[in-house]
Each structure stands twice: as C-alpha cells, then as structure tokens.
Amino acid sequence: MTEPLAPQYNPSAIESALYAWWQERGLFSPDAGPGGSAATPYVVMMPPPNVTAVLHMGHGLNNTVQDVLVRFERMRGRRALWVPGTDHAGIATQNVVERLLAKEGLTRFDVGREAFVERVWGYVRETGAAILEQLKAIGSSADWGRTYFTLDDDLSRAVREAFVTLYEEGLVYRGHYIINWCPRCLTALSNEEAEKEETDGKIWHLRYPLADGTGHVTVATTRPETMLGDTAVAVHPDDERYRPLIGRALRLPVVDRAVPIVADHAVDPAFGSGAVKITPAHDPADFEIGRRHNLPSIDVMTPEARISLAAPERFQGLDRFDARARVVAEFEAAGLLERVEPHRHAVGHCYRCGTVIEPRLSDQWFVRMEPLARPALEKYRDGTLRFIPERRGDDYTQWLEGIRDWCISRQLWWGHRIPVWYCEAEGCARTTVSRSDVGACPGCGGPVKQDEDVLDTWFSSWLVPFSSLGWPERTPDLAGFYPGHTLVSAPEILFFWVARMIMSGLHFMGEVPYTHIYLHGTVRDTQHRKMSKSLGNGIDPLEVVERYGADALRYSLVSGMSVGTDVILDPDDLEGSFAPGRNFANKLWNAGRFILSNIEGPVRPLAGAPDAVRPDELALADRWIIARCDATVREATDAYEKFRLNEAAGAVYRFLWSDLADWYIEQIKPRLYGDVPGGDAARAVAVQTFDVALRLLHPIMPFVTEALWRRFPGRTANASISVAHWPRPDARAEDASAIAEFDLVQQVVGAIRGIRAEYGVPPGQTVRAYVSQDGRAVHAALERERGTILRLAKLSELVLGESTERIGGHAVLPDGTAVFVPLGDAIDVDRECGRLGAEAERLSSLLGSQEKKLSNEQFVARAPADVVARERDKMAAWSEQRDVLLGKRKLLGCG
RNA sequence: GGGCGAAUAGCUCAGCCGGUUCAGAGCGCCUGCCUUACACGCAGGAUGUCGGGGGUUCGAAUCCCUCUUCGCCCACCA
Numbered sequence: 012m013t014e015p016l017a018p019q020y021n022p023s024a025i026e027s028a029l030y031a032w033w034q035e036r037g038l039f040s041p042d043a044g045p046g047g048s049a050a051t052p053y054v055v056m057m058p059p060p061n062v063t064a065v066l067h068m069g070h071g072l073n074n075t076v077q078d079v080l081v082r083f084e085r086m087r088g089r090r091a092l093w094v095p096g097t098d099h100a101g102i103a104t105q106n107v108v109e110r111l112l113a114k115e116g117l118t119r120f121d122v123g124r125e126a127f128v129e130r131v132w133g134y135v136r137e138t139g140a141a142i143l144e145q146l147k148a149i150g151s152s153a154d155w156g157r158t159y160f161t162l163d164d165d166l167s168r169a170v171r172e173a174f175v176t177l178y179e180e181g182l183v184y185r186g187h188y189i190i191n192w193c194p195r196c197l198t199a200l201s202n203e204e205a206e207k208e209e210t211d212g213k214i215w216h217l218r219y220p221l222a223d224g225t226g227h228v229t230v231a232t233t234r235p236e237t238m239l240g241d242t243a244v245a246v247h248p249d250d251e252r253y254r255p256l257i258g259r260a261l262r263l264p265v266v267d268r269a270v271p272i273v274a275d276h277a278v279d280p281a282f283g284s285g286a287v288k289i290t291p292a293h294d295p296a297d298f299e300i301g302r303r304h305n306l307p308s309i310d311v312m313t314p315e316a317r318i319s320l321a322a323p324e325r326f327q328g329l330d331r332f333d334a335r336a337r338v339v340a341e342f343e344a345a346g347l348l349e350r351v352e353p354h355r356h357a358v359g360h361c362y363r364c365g366t367v368i369e370p371r372l373s374d375q376w377f378v379r380m381e382p383l384a385r386p387a388l389e390k391y392r393d394g395t396l397r398f399i400p401e402r403r404g405d406d407y408t409q410w411l412e413g414i415r416d417w418c419i420s421r422q423l424w425w426g427h428r429i430p431v432w433y434c435e436a437e438g439c440a441r442t443t444v445s446r447s448d449v450g451a452c453p454g455c456g457g458p459v460k461q462d463e464d465v466l467d468t469w470f471s472s473w474l475v476p477f478s479s480l481g482w483p484e485r486t487p488d489l490a491g492f493y494p495g496h497t498l499v500s501a502p503e504i505l506f507f508w509v510a511r512m513i514m515s516g517l518h519f520m521g522e523v524p525y526t527h528i529y530l531h532g533t534v535r536d537t538q539h540r541k542m543s544k545s546l547g548n549g550i551d552p553l554e555v556v557e558r559y560g561a562d563a564l565r566y567s568l569v570s571g572m573s574v575g576t577d578v579i580l581d582p583d584d585l586e587g588s589f590a591p592g593r594n595f596a597n598k599l600w601n602a603g604r605f606i607l608s609n610i611e612g613p614v615r616p617l618a619g620a621p622d623a624v625r626p627d628e629l630a631l632a633d634r635w636i637i638a639r640c641d642a643t644v645r646e647a648t649d650a651y652e653k654f655r656l657n658e659a660a661g662a663v664y665r666f667l668w669s670d671l672a673d674w675y676i677e678q679i680k681p682r683l684y685g686d687v688p689g690g691d692a693a694r695a696v697a698v699q700t701f702d703v704a705l706r707l708l709h710p711i712m713p714f715v716t717e718a719l720w721r722r723f724p725g726r727t728a729n730a731s732i733s734v735a736h737w738p739r740p741d742a743r744a745e746d747a748s749a750i751a752e753f754d755l756v757q758q759v760v761g762a763i764r765g766i767r768a769e770y771g772v773p774p775g776q777t778v779r780a781y782v783s784q785d786g787r788a789v790h791a792a793l794e795r796e797r798g799t800i801l802r803l804a805k806l807s808e809l810v811l812g813e814s815t816e817r818i819g820g821h822a823v824l825p826d827g828t829a830v831f832v833p834l835g836d837a838i839d840v841d842r843e844c845g846r847l848g849a850e851a852e853r854l855s856s857l858l859g860s861q862e863k864k865l866s867n868e869q870f871v872a873r874a875p876a877d878v879v880a881r882e883r884d885k886m887a888a889w890s891e892q893r894d895v896l897l898g899k900r901k902l903l904g905c906g
Numbered sequence: 907g908g909g910c911g912a913a914u915a916g917c918u919c920a921g922c923c924g925g926u927u928c929a930g931a932g933c934g935c936c937u938g939c940c941u942u943a944c945a946c947g948c949a950g951g952a953u954g955u956c957g958g959g960g961g962u963u964c965g966a967a968u969c970c971c972u973c974u975u976c977g978c979c980c981a982c983c984a
Contacts, residue, residue: 287984591946598944
C-alpha cells in the first residue's frame with residue numbers, strides 16, 4: 012500500500028494486473044465476443060436489489076457502452092448482469108471454422124483476424140476444432156456435400172421448444188414461395204439478409220409477337236434471362252390499349268412457346284409499356300400473379316444460378332449473366348429488341364458475401380409474423396417500450412407495420428437443424444414436428460428423415476432474453492432476471508434481432524424482455540465509412556489498448572458519443588483520437604499520487620464522527636471544492652441515467668482536471684506542506700472529493716480508478732471500487748456563496764496572470780498587485796484566499812485597495828472589480844492605453860445594443876419580467892466596468 | 907421513390923423545449939515556462955458571415971419554410 016507510484020501511469024502493467032485480479036474474484040468476464048464487432052450480443056438486465064455481476068472489458072463500442080452501464084447500475088446497488096449471447100455460437104463457430112480452414116489452406120469462406128481466434132469463447136474454439144476434424148475427415152471441399160454440425164449448446168432445447176410451439180399454434184408453416192437465394196452460399200435468406208443496394212442497371216424493352224402474327228406486345232425487364240421461364244404477359248384489366256388482347260396468345264421468342272395475355276390489377280399501366288412479362292418461378296410479384304391465374308412455373312435456374320435443363324439446350328449451363336447477354340443478342344438478331352435504357356434500381360445482395368440475390372422458388376419454413384408483430388407494436392404505443400434515442404421508435408413501428416413472414420430455413424451446414432422429420436415409408440408421407448429426436452414414424456413406424464435445413468441464426472437469437480436464463484425450464488435465473496431493463500444494441504440489428512426479441516418475449520413469456528432499448532451509433536472513419544475489416548479502415552482495439560490503455564480507448568469512445576450519433580475516429584491518427592484519454596488517465600494518476608504522498612495515517616472524515624472535520628476548519632477553497640464535487644455528482648448521475656455517457660464523462664473530466672487538479676490541489680499545497688495551518692482539513696477534503704470523482708468516473712475508466720482507489724487508506728485488500736456505492740448528492744454540500752467567492756479568487760488570479768503574460772514578466776519574478784472594489788464582501792473572500800492568490804499569481808504583495816501608482820497593467824472583472832499590477836518602467840503606456848481603450852470600446856458597443864434593446868418598448872412589454880431585469884443588471888454591470896476602465900485610462904494619462 | 911439524421915474554429919464535436927459578455931470544449935497551432943503530482947504537464951494567446959436564402963419574434967446557432975452537400979434506413983413497380 013505504501014510502495015511509491017511511478018510518475019507516469021503505465022496502462023499495460025496496471026490494466027493486466029487488475030484484469031487478473033478481477034477475474035480471480037469473479038468480477039470480470041474476459042470474453043470479447045465474436046470478433047469484438049458491434050454485432051456482439053450482450054444483454055443488460057437489472058431488476059433490484061441484490062448485487063451480482065459479470066464485468067467486462069469491452070473493446071468495441073457496444074461492449075464498452077454495456078460495460079459502462081452495468082458498472083453504473085451495479086454501483087447504485089442494482090443487480091446488473093451481462094448475459095453473453097451464446098446463441099451466436101452459430102456465427103462464432105462459423106467464423107472460427109473459417110479461420111481454421113484458412114490456416115489449413117482450405118479456403119472456402121472469408122477469413123477473420125488472427126486475433127479473433129484468440130478471443131472467442133473457449134467452447135466455441137473447441138467446437139470449431141472439432142468441426143474442423145470432421146471436415147478434414149470428410150476430405151476435400153468438393154466432397155463435403157451436405158453434412159450437419161448441430162451445435163450442442165444450451166439453446167438447442169429452447170430453439171426446438173420455440174419452433175414446435177409456434178408450429179402447434181399455426182405460426183410456423185412450410186410453404187412453396189419465392190425466397191431470396193444466394194447462389195454462392197447456396198442458401199435461402201430472409202428479407203433482412205438480402206441487402207438492397209442502388210445499382211445502375213439497364214432496362215430492356217422486348218417485343219413478344221402475337222401468336223397469330225398480327226402484331227406484338229412490348230414488355231420491359233431488368234433481367235432478360237428470366238424470359239426463358241415466362242409463362243404469361245400481364246396487363247391491367249382497365250388498360251384500353253390492351254383490353255382487346257386479353258386472353259389472346261403470344262409467341263415467346265427464343266424459347267418458341269405460346270403464352271397467354273392475362274389481366275391483373277397488380278400491373279401499373281403507367282409504368283413502362285403497361286405490359287409485364289410474368290416469370291412465376293423467378294419473381295415474387297410474378298409468383299403471386301401466376302397463382303391467381305393458375306400459370307405454370309418454369310424454374311430455369313439451378314441453385315448456382317446457371318440456366319437449367321428447363322431452358323433450350325443452347326442456354327443450359329450458362330451463367331445467369333452470360334445467359335442475359337445471349338438472350339438480348341437473340342432478341343436483337345430477330346429485330347425484337349425495341350430499345351435499352353439505363354435504369355437505376357435496388358438489387359438485393361447477400362449480406363454475407365455480397366453476391367446478387369436470385370429470387371428462387373422453393374420449399375422453405377416461415378414464421379407468420381403479423382400475430383407476433385401486433386402486440387409488439389402495442390407495447391411501444393402504450394409507452395411500455397422506450398427507445399433511446401426516441402426517433403428509433405419510428406423505424407421500429409414502420410418495420411412492424413409492414414412486416415412480412417419470416418423465412419427461417421437455411422441450407423447451411425452449421426446451426427440448429429429444423430426439428431421436423433418426414434416419413435420415408437411408401438404411401439405414408441407423414442410429417443412429424445417434435446421437441447425430441449424422432450427415430451421412427453409415429454404413424455406407420457417406418458423410417459424417418461430429418462429436414463435437411465437448419466434454422467436462421469436469428470431464430471435462436473430472438474430467444475436470448477429468456478433462453479439464456481434456462482427457458483423453457485422455469486429456472487430461478489429466469490424468474491429473477493426476466494424481464495430485463497435495458498438492451499444496448501447497434502441500430503443495424505434493430506430488425507434482425509431487437510424487434511424480434513421483443514416479439515418472442517411477448518409471445519413466449521408474456522412480457523417485453525426490456526423496457527429500454529438503447530441504440531448507440533456506429534464507429535466510422537473520417538469519411539464516415541463504417542469501420543470494417545474488409546475495408547481495411549478499422550482500428551484494432553487491441554493495438555489501442557496496448558499503446559494507450561483500455562481506459563483511453565473507453566474514454567475516447569464514450570466521450571465522442573452523444574446519444575444516437577456515430578463516433579468518428581481517424582484510423583490514421585490514433586494519437587489524436589486516443590491520446591486525450593491516456594493523458595486524462597495520467598492526470599488522474601498523478602493527482603492521486605500527489606494526494607497519497609501527502610497523507611500518512613488515517614484521514615479524518617468530513618462528517619459523522621467525533622473526530623470529523625469541523626465546519627470552522629474549512630477554508631473557502633474547501634467549501635468550494637465540496638460544492639463543486641456535489642454539483643458534479645448530480646450532473647454525472649443525471650447524465651448516466653439518461654444514457655448521456657459523453658456528458659457524464661465531460662462533467663467528471665472538468666471537475667477532476669479544471670477544478671481539482673488546476674485549482675484545489677494548488678490551493679492546498681502550503682497547508683499540506685505545513686507552511687500554514689489547516690493541513691488536516693485539506694487532506695480530508697482532498698481524499699473525500701477525489702474519492703467521489705473516482706467513483707463517478709469508474710464506469711468509464713475502470714482501471715485507473717480502481718488502481719488508485721484501492722490504495723487509499725482504510726481499503727482492505729479485497730475492496731474494489733467496482734462494488735463501491737455510488738456517491739449521493741448532499742444538499743448540505745451546496746454552497747452558492749463559496750462558489751461565487753472562489754470564482755472571484757480565480758478571476759483575480761487569472762487577471763494578474765494575463766497582465767504578466769501581456770508584458771512579458773519573467774515567470775520567476777514576483778510583482779505586486781492591487782485589487783479594489785466598492786463592495787466589501789468580495790474583499791473578505793480575497794482576504795481569506797490571500798495566500799492562494801499570492802502563490803498562484805506569483806505576487807510579492809497583494810493590496811486590497813487602490814494604488815497611488817499609475818503606471819502598470821490594469822484589468823477590470825465583470826463585476827467591476829479592478830485589478831492593478833504596477834510595473835513601473837517595464838510597462839509600455841501606449842500599449843496599455845490601447846488595451847484598455849479596446850476593452851472599453853467593446854463594452855461600449857455592447858452597451859449600445861443593450862440600450863437599444865432596453866429602450867425597445869416591445870421588448871420591455873413582451874419579454875418576461877425576469878429577463879428584462881436581468882438585462883438591466885447586465886447593462887449596469889457593463890457600464891460600471893466601462894467607467895472603471897475609462898478611469899484607469901485617465902490615470903495613465905492616455906490621449 | 908418514401909422516411910430520417912447531420913452541416914458550428916484547421917480536425918472531432920458540445921450548445922439547439924429562443925433571452926446569463928453565447929459563440930464553447932478537446933486536439934492541432936502560436937508565445938513563455940523542465941514552478942519538487944503530472945512536459946501524457948503548467949500559464950497565456952489567435953482562430954468561426956453557427957452550410958446558403960427566406961420567414962416567425964421585442965430577440966434566432968436555437969423555431970418554421972426552402973435550397974445545397976453528406977450520410978443512414980426503408981421500398982416486389984417489371
């Protein structure tokens with residue numbers, strides 16, 4: 012406890028020691044989540060009271076925010092817990108596998124960072140390794156085929172429970188629909204996973220001749236190759252141009268097939284030619300029209316998006332884009348290509364690999380969303396659910412109102428398999444949906460085969476708020492922690508995850524999982540691009556931690572983040588982004604070091620004990636810093652509660668640096684050194700206020716605050732600031748007069764320093780100063796802090812009163828207090844006259860506009876009385892200030 | 907095509923339910939200091955038609971309209 016502290020804060024040594032220390036005591040959870048990305052799903056829950064906690068050193072924005080909030084809540088005596096999103100074993104495993112594959116030279120997917128593997132959860136690592144063993148056993152990627160690796164985690168049961176329950180309620184169904192298909196990943200995707208992107212494309216106007224050769228109909232398309240699967244052309248029933256043609260046949264070029272002209276209200280007569288080619292197997296809208304008109308569906312593409320056997324032989328096996336060119340060429344050759352126009356439209360891309368989505372007709376499992384969305388919407392509208400920032404609620408509403416059924420089956424080789432078994436016996440065809448594995452058909456006893464697909468990873472994610480607590484079991488954890496309070500998440504997964512958790516929570520548990528949804532911004536580079544590994548514009552948090560410390564990283568992220576806005580960081584200027592946090596940590600370190608080195612033995616308490624410091628022992632500066640400290644407690648607590656973490660950080664920063672370090676510590680030095688009496692009180696106040704500030708800052712900068720806090724007297728070896736109580740505001744600490752009086756002291760010192768700098772007085776040289784004013788009360792304040800002023804302004808003498816000398820530097824404070832520093836020969840009188848004149852001039856112009864304002868009858872009549880009074884006071888003060896300045900000029904004999 | 911957000915000092919941003927010498931902070935820059943907690947520091951200083959235009963008001967960085975630029979989200983018009 013008494014070993015000397017290094018003069019410079021060394022984050023890496025201190026942080027790693029604390030990290031280990033916390034871990035030993037179960038106060039720390041070392042996992043960084045998959046990739047440390049913003050997508051890491053953690054959940055903050057905090058029902059009262061009773062304290063248990065999992066702590067975390069976050070590297071990313073999401074982790075950091077969550078950790079800050081958890082620490083804050085916990086220090087306030089609320090139970091705060093992070094539940095790691097183990098459901099993301101799916102994604103994590105996938106990433107690990109990819110990583111390991113790459114190491115083995117088996118490149119099939121994009122590869123994550125080296126550091127990533129070291130950071131993922133242990134069980135994921137093991138799972139990944141096990142999977143890799145199996146993959147290697149299977150052989151080369153070409154031979155892999157469809158092999159399943161079902162994740163054996165706690166969530167499997169919950170996932171099955173949810174699936175089967177929804178099935179029994181008629182909310183899960185299997186359907187033959189157009190889904191988003193990725194020809195590279197060879198899987199279906201949900202609407203949310205198909206990212207729309209504005210793309211410059213073309214629109215081709217193609218002529219389809221009437222079968223009897225009496226003319227043609229022009230259709231427009233952005234995907235000409237799909238015409239190979241056309242089975243009709245549709246027009247609006249009221250479209251006069253086409254009404255006579257309805258029911259007649261067209262001769263489909265290229266494939267030479269007869270297709271009918273049908274009438275359907277879905278067609279917009281105003282768009283293009285008003286006639287639409289219908290490809291039921293390759294377009295969702297066409298599929299619906301096809302259904303209404305009983306049109307056949309011709310699937311002309313293979314899963315890899317090559318042209319299938321259903322098309323003419325010369326197209327078979329062609330890539331879809333090659334086929335497009337070939338179709339267009341054939342139309343052109345036949346004189347049936349009317350025209351081509353540039354066309355900007357949204358094209359779906361696979362969220363994972365970026366491949367252009369191909370709408371594809373297939374059998375998939377869906378969740379009926381409307382019945383789930385309705386209550387979720389209701390809970391927002393009745394105010395149960397709140398978004399921070401509020402405007403995110405609009406996004407939520409909009410999405411739920413337009414919600415479509417959720418395609419949950421995926422043709423991937425990882426994840427939770429769909430718990431459905433099909434009977435393979437001749438003539439049975441029974442489908443069994445079951446919570447437990449099915450070995451034989453419950454109907455006929457025949458052999459069964461489990462559905463080949465796995466579930467969308469978000470199907471397990473949306474259960475996390477309760478599945479992670481043991482559901483469907485009614486565990487104590489579930490009873491104790493559900494529902495939670497706050498969810499911290501990134502806006503980009505509002506639909507993927509957040510809204511769905513709310514729906515599932517309401518459906519399966521009957522309550523919203525969280526009442527507060529805090530959506531933070533995104534970390535971007537200076538061009539406002541999202542930081543990502545693939546763009547290479549990211550900042551490696553581990554590098555920052557190593558160079559500047561975790562506290563510096565956290566401070567930079569938090570202080571740069573106002574509610575709902577993005578954090579912009581320059582990857583090419585780590586110094587500019589993170590040095591301030593490091594500097595602040597070092598400042599704290601040294602302030603703490605100073606205080607610690609000046610106390611020995613017990614420090615008297617400020618109140619509540621026989622040996623407590625008596626009020627009459629307190630200096631003005633003591634009262635001032637106590638009042639400022641109290642104000643900071645209020646400000647910071649309020650900011651944390653409102654999720655305004657940057658404001659909390661700013662409040663404590665200002666208190667610690669500008670008030671405590673710059674002024675208070677300077678003020679108490681003589682007392683601590685024993686040069687003047689009052690050392691006891693100074694020590695007590697310094698320790699007390701510094702302690703409060705450490706606690707206020709701890710959620711944001713846990714390491715440096717902990718490192719210092721535990722060294723203060725009276726702390727047992729196992730005490731941790733992370734379980735210390737949150738400071739409470741104290742009405743007795745409010746002290747407006749101390750604030751005002753010390754403010755005057757600061758201004759006087761500032762004025763003298765300004766004059767010294769102005770006239771280049773050498774730093775070591777002392778000067779005399781005169782401070783005068785009509786009022787007496789402030790003089791009393793200055794008298795009380797005479798020593799402080801002498802020291803901080805480097806004075807040989809401070810006279811509270813007028814000087815008989817004239818030549819020197821003058822300053823007038825806003826309240827009219829005049830400060831005079833006689834400088835004799837050192838002063839340039841002309842320059843001083845100029846300075847004073849300019850200052851008086853500035854006040855004159857202010858007075859001018861003020862006079863105008865006050866003589867404006869409208870203002871006096873309409874503005875609130877207190878505003879008018881305030882403006883009058885202002886004018887009086889300025890006027891006095893100016894008079895004093897002009898008086899000084901006269902004294903100096905200015906022209 | 908719809909909706910939303912942003913535009914303030916060279917950079918990153920705060921201020922914005924109108925009215926405290928309201929134009930601020932940090933970084934950067936300039937000047938002077940290794941003053942025994944801290945040069946990752948101390949003291950002092952310069953810097954802005956608050957994106958353009960219009961309006962409401964006694965009064966606008968703050969409210970309304972419009973334009974420009976940037977960004978985000980949503981969208982089955984082929």
